[in-house]
Amino acid sequence: MNPDLVIIRLGELMLKRKNRHRFLRSVRDRLQAVLKPFPGLQLEEEYGRIYIQLNNEPYTQVANELKKVFGIVSFSPAYRSPLDLQRIQDTARQMMQPLLAESSQVTFKVSANRANKEFPYDSQQLGYLVGGFLLQAFDQLKVDVHQPQYEVRLDIRREYALIFTEVEQGGGGYPKGSNGKAMLMLSGGIDSPVAGWYALRKGLELEAVHFHSYPYTSERAQQKVIDLTKILSVYSGSMNLHMVTFTEIQTRLLKGADEQLLITLMRRAMLRICSKLAVKRKASGIVTGESLGQVASQTLASMDVIGRATDMPLLRPLITMDKQEIIRQAETIGTYETSIQPYEDCCTLFVPKSPSINPDLSRVEKVEQSLEWLDEEIERAVSSAQLIELSDRDESKFEEYF
Ligand code: ATP
């Protein structure tokens, strides 16, 4: 039995905030975008809840899309019945049947909410009448008012009753853009796309920045980052990607600098470029995929020296996560398969054998001051960065962007 509609619950915190209307609009826009493949659906809004009339569109597929929308806390498939006790009882029975099919004993309770006071039974009576009916209909049911496996909920509305029991988790978090905008430093690796997903879930609008060292790095490496950005845009509708040519800076640093400081210097240059792009794009933070202790550049001391290259807030959603957790999350959000493709980004090229895990800030700054070409090259990288606008429905290939 396909449900009649889906009840969508939004985050309470979000609804209490000042920008409630903007948040609602943002969720509604995202819903309309992800539900485009189902033309039969109708959206209705009421007191901070959103209802989707399914009109025979397949619930399971719609549910899969809802899990991608941030700002939705949970949702329930619901059945509609005319305002008639027998019809309500019958609908409840039909709803429970498939859920109980393979269980020997299941606990439940019925709770009712009577918004329509003209309905002849009050909530308590309804609970009793529908609960009693279900107990008779299914041998395996047992009442547990404290911790039931199923709570059968009745919502008696003006024109019809809604009956539902399942609650599925939505995307959670906050809707797109509700917490400002940041730049995501997106390599081709496993971590940064996951960091981007967490930032999106927090309601940050993101633009991705990727550094490549073409022709030392391949076009395939860039295509991989384009693909990752497309996957992330499934969760935000669209995403801009800035392709920055890092070849000149990287090769010059390689020639001149102390090998131990190379990674530190590279990272600082990247951060400076990214900060300038952020200002241009009106973003006020930078998200990275760093995770404490994972590699030499991610010790506390290294991150400190690298981070001092910018005065923008650096957001590191993965900072305390284990690699295994990050990988699991990458699999769940769909970036893992793409991330593990073997194309190198600029940082995996010419990696020094023993990068410093404890770089000295004043030494690093002194080296930078001695590189009289650096500021100019940073400016050049910023102004020549290429902007690619991507969306989850984009099918085009690498060649078409360049
Ligand atoms: P990832 O799995 O995200 O590549 P990592 O474990 O390889 O991370 P590092 O290589 O130290 O770690 O990079 C740390 C962070 O710096 C990355 O998560 C990413 O945010 C940023 N970064 C590294 N290389 C690039 C790049 N080529 N372009 C853009 N950002 C980069």
Ligand code: MG
């Ligand atoms: Mg990497």
